[in-house]
Amino acid sequence: METKIYDVIIIGGGAAGLTAAIYTSRESIKTLVLEKNLTGGLAASTDLVENYPGFAEGISGMELMDRFKEQAGRFGAEITEFKEVNNLSLNNKEFVLKTDQEVFKAWAVIVASGSVPKRLDIPGEDVFKGKGVSYCATCDGPLFKGKDVSVIGCGNSGLQEGEALLKYTKSVTFIEFLPYMTAQKILQERIQKNEKAKFFLNHKLTVIKGKDIVEAVIIKDRATDKEKDIPVQGVFIYAGYLPNSDFVKGLIELDQHGYIVTDERMKTSLEGVFAAGDIRSKEVRQIDTACAEGTIAAISVRDYLKNKF
Secondary structure, three states, rough: OOEEEEEEEEEEEOHHHHHHHHHHHOOOOEEEEOOOOOOOHHHOOOOOOOOOOOOOOOOHHHHHHHHHHHHHHHHHOEEEEOOOOOOOEEOOOEEEOOOOOEEEEEEEEOOOOEEOOOOOOOOOOOOOOOOOOOOOOHHHHHHHHOOEEEOOOOOHHHHHHHHOOOOOEEEEEEEEEEOOOOOHHHHHHHHOOOEEEEEEEEEEEEEEEOOOEEEEEEEEEEEOOEEEEEEEEEEEEEEEEEEHHHHHHHOEOOOOOHHHHHOOOOOOOOOOEOOHHHHHHOOOHHHHHHHHHHHHHHHHHHHHHHHHH
């Protein structure tokens, strides 16, 4: 059976990918979105999004991404979940995308594969993954109602997810490697007012301990090297992110960290391949910037296809 060729395949169903799909499908461009997990990306795992325009009281990340998905589907975009692209290649003028079991073809590609939480690679992290160690408070937080937990990292992600945890946990201990927090001031001020929040700045998480489940963490003061045991039943890690770009290595230009290099039209080093969202080499990674880049990538695809055919 011959493989169907799409006008464009979008790799990734987060904010950038779904926005691109809204624009391409609305232009009657045959569009397929391939998402390796559930649609929504990292944005969907955010408990409350307060800085996306149009929602004065904020909106849950999951609901916001559900609206994106519904809108893209209304215009005819095909959205397929649990399809991870592990290889992208060019065969004559066709792009070939391979998953573990299927092959897809397209005349153009938008890479919007985003990033994944960075691991700490410390003792206990692997042992207790799913047994107290988590990278998503929105997903797993309700399991820790009335318990003591720790959040690793005081950037925007750490404090946003920590704020969600404070609603139902007994306490949240925030551990930050730097001597200061990098999150937005409004987040810092809100959480510092909460009596259930504790802070250890300039501290490093060194060990996650327990028997069958997490029972404690060991942290080290970076100024004195003094260690401290903190009893907790959950550890939520927000130590940065790594790009989902392994499948394009050697095909298109990446920066020194593995993010995709593009121009302002979202064009990559390979004609016909565009990139948008957190996978791009850039300074600012927010939902609204991802949407803007998805829009630009979609318009660039439209123009590329017009010239191609």
